Amino acid sequence: MTWTSKKREELTGWLFIAPQALGFLAFVVAPLVAVVWYSFQDVNLLAGTSEFAGAGNYAKLFDDPTAPKVARATAIFCVGLVVLNLALALSLALLLNLKLRGTTVFRTVFFSPVVVTLVAWTIVWNFLLQDNGGINALLQTIGVEGPNWLRGNGTAMLSVIVVQVLKNVGLNMVLFLAALQGIPSSIMEASQLDGAGPWRRFRSVILPMISPTTLLTAIITVAGALQVFAQIQVLTLGGPADSTNVLVFYFYQQAFANHDLGYGSALAVVLFLVILVLTLLQWRMRRRWVFHES
Amino acid sequence: MSRRAKIACYAVMVVLAVPFVFPTWWMITASLLPANEVLAYPPKLFPTQPQWENYRTAFTDFPLAQQYFNSLYIAVLVTLGTMFFSSLAGYAFARIRFRGEKLFALILIGLMVPSEVTIIPLFRVVDDLGLTNTHWPLIVVPIFGAPSVLATFVMRQFFLTIPGELEEAGRLDGLSRFGLYRRVALPIAKPALAAVAIFTFLNTWNFFLEPLVYLTDKSRFTLPVALTQYVDVYGGHLWNVQLAAATTTVVPVLVVFIVAQRQFVEGLAQSGLKG
Numbered sequence: 314m315t316w317t318s319k320k321r322e323e324l325t326g327w328l329f330i331a332p333q334a335l336g337f338l339a340f341v342v343a344p345l346v347a348v349v350w351y352s353f354q355d356v357n358l359l360a361g362t363s364e365f366a367g368a369g370n371y372a373k374l375f376d377d378p379t380a381p382k383v384a385r386a387t388a389i390f391c392v393g394l395v396v397l398n399l400a401l402a403l404s405l406a407l408l409l410n411l412k413l414r415g416t417t418v419f420r421t422v423f424f425s426p427v428v429v430t431l432v433a434w435t436i437v438w439n440f441l442l443q444d445n446g447g448i449n450a451l452l453q454t455i456g457v458e459g460p461n462w463l464r465g466n467g468t469a470m471l472s473v474i475v476v477q478v479l480k481n482v483g484l485n486m487v488l489f490l491a492a493l494q495g496i497p498s499s500i501m502e503a504s505q506l507d508g509a510g511p512w513r514r515f516r517s518v519i520l521p522m523i524s525p526t527t528l529l530t531a532i533i534t535v536a537g538a539l540q541v542f543a544q545i546q547v548l549t550l551g552g553p554a555d556s557t558n559v560l561v562f563y564f565y566q567q568a569f570a571n572h573d574l575g576y577g578s579a580l581a582v583v584l585f586l587v588i589l590v591l592t593l594l595q596w597r598m599r600r601r602w603v604f605h606e607s
Numbered sequence: 608m609s610r611r612a613k614i615a616c617y618a619v620m621v622v623l624a625v626p627f628v629f630p631t632w633w634m635i636t637a638s639l640l641p642a643n644e645v646l647a648y649p650p651k652l653f654p655t656q657p658q659w660e661n662y663r664t665a666f667t668d669f670p671l672a673q674q675y676f677n678s679l680y681i682a683v684l685v686t687l688g689t690m691f692f693s694s695l696a697g698y699a700f701a702r703i704r705f706r707g708e709k710l711f712a713l714i715l716i717g718l719m720v721p722s723e724v725t726i727i728p729l730f731r732v733v734d735d736l737g738l739t740n741t742h743w744p745l746i747v748v749p750i751f752g753a754p755s756v757l758a759t760f761v762m763r764q765f766f767l768t769i770p771g772e773l774e775e776a777g778r779l780d781g782l783s784r785f786g787l788y789r790r791v792a793l794p795i796a797k798p799a800l801a802a803v804a805i806f807t808f809l810n811t812w813n814f815f816l817e818p819l820v821y822l823t824d825k826s827r828f829t830l831p832v833a834l835t836q837y838v839d840v841y842g843g844h845l846w847n848v849q850l851a852a853a854t855t856t857v858v859p860v861l862v863v864f865i866v867a868q869r870q871f872v873e874g875l876a877q878s879g880l881k882g
Contacts, residue, residue: 325699326699326703326704329699332696333692333693333695334696337714340725340753341752341753344724344726345725408616411608413613422624422628423624426627428861429857429860430831430834430857430860431831432834432835433634436849437633437850440844441630441633447633450646450648454649536718542723543813546819547835565819568727577727588719
């Protein structure tokens with residue numbers, strides 16, 4: 314390669330990534346820096362002023378009686394959603410991978426909620442889960458008195474989690490299915506010859522072979538779970554008694570309903586740190602439980 | 608597998624299928640019921656006299672046609688823009704030896720920055736520029752910002768798999784870098800592009816926080832925000848009309864899936880997302 318063609322490659326490379334790189338600077342890096350800066354400010358939107366508040370917004374976080382409830386709701390939602398989602402996605406993928414006749418129909422069925430617009434799906438469930446809604450009407454026909462799902466202290470969070478799992482589990486199912494189909498049949502046959510039963514094969518062959526996919530889906534699902542917002546806004550508005558008031562919903566309320574941009578920014582920084590720490594943690598743990606890496 | 612085990616598997620799948628199909632079924636059913644039968648007991652699982660005017664009401668009493676158009680053109684623009692710019696960047700990161708390659712690791716941080724984190728500063732800039740209540744932030748930010756990072760990642764992973772000989776052949780035919788990207792790499796990358804198209808369209812179609820923050824006029828709303836507005840003057844739910852409107856929003860996503868799904872599954876398999 315001559316000097317000039319090398320130079321040309323260099324320039325072409327930069328030109329190709331320029332739109333994306335500049336956009337990244339303007340819409341990710343700059344606002345990320347700015348939100349940290351805002352979190353140390355007292356922003357008054359009406360007066361159009363902004364003054365340095367030191368760690369005031371973070372101190373407020375520690376004094377805020379709602380904050381522990383938000384932390385609790387976020388943790389319950391994330392753990393519940395991730396465990397339920399991954400377990401169900403893997404179970405469905407294993408069922409569909411049995412290569413029974415008609416499984417494509419079931420695959421379409423389990424995937425279909427992904428196609429339904431998120432808010433539409435949530436509205437239907439809002440409709441079905443109200444006190445005199447479809448779920449309770451169906452329960453009544455078999456003689457069971459259903460609770461007021463979205464207003465009950467114990468049932469609201471459960472409802473939100475189930476609605477969200479059903480909506481998106483199809484995506485993870487497809488990823489797991491692709492991973493299962495990537496396991497060489499020779500390995501499965503060998504383990505069968507060695508006399509491994511179904512459970513043993515699942516533990517010792519399938520799980521290790523699909524562990525990179527499990528890591529990927531876990532990371533994506535955790536990040537997605539932390540961002541849940543529309544569902545809360547439509548289904549429960551954070552109630553009852555803040556039992557479903559998750560971080561992003563509380564953030565929206567503080568920043569855009571109460572117009573407290575400083576405190577909102579502090580909450581946004583917390584959200585970013587939580588996602589960062591969880592992702593890095595999962596990434597570091599991959600050495601322990603991810604069997605092979607490309 | 609024994610016959611018994613097979614029957615058990617089918618039984619499990621049928622039972623599991625119910626909560627997946629039932630809500631969509633009920634959405635459509637209820638959208639065709641008269642208002643007084645929506646919450647009737649025993650529940651109506653099939654409309655005996657479908658009330659098609661619920662659909663008309665959704666369009667005549669609310670600016671649904673305008674909101675539908677808003678959602679559609681925003682999603683199409685964002686999808687096309689993302690496909691173009693992320694394939695361009697993904698191509699450079701995968702195939703061109705240049706010093707900017709190292710930026711790739713940095714850009715992946717974008718995967719960890721949800722839009723909620725950056726929306727306050729972005730909102731202030733948009734506001735200062737007088738662009739709130741316009742669609743600009745809903746189009747430009749997703750194309751160039753964090754949401755397109757996953758697309759760039761998928762495209763790069765795919766372009767890495769293209770054998771070098773193919774590009775050599777193109778080079779001998781006198782193609783420039785852009786020519787190689789346009790005429791050699793892009794045509795092979797259809798499955799990856801389909802995956803990017805589906806992800807991006809679905810994401811943009813479902814945007815909720817952003818339009819809620821940036822838009823104030825009903826006629827500028829996108830569908831997800833618009834769908835929550837179906838209440839009468841007393842704040843009561845107009846369930847049948849709301850569910851009719853909700854049902855119509857499924858159509859464009861269905862079209863995108865039917866067009867791109869085959870290539871999407873292939874694209875997933877080949878882009879290294881599989882284990």
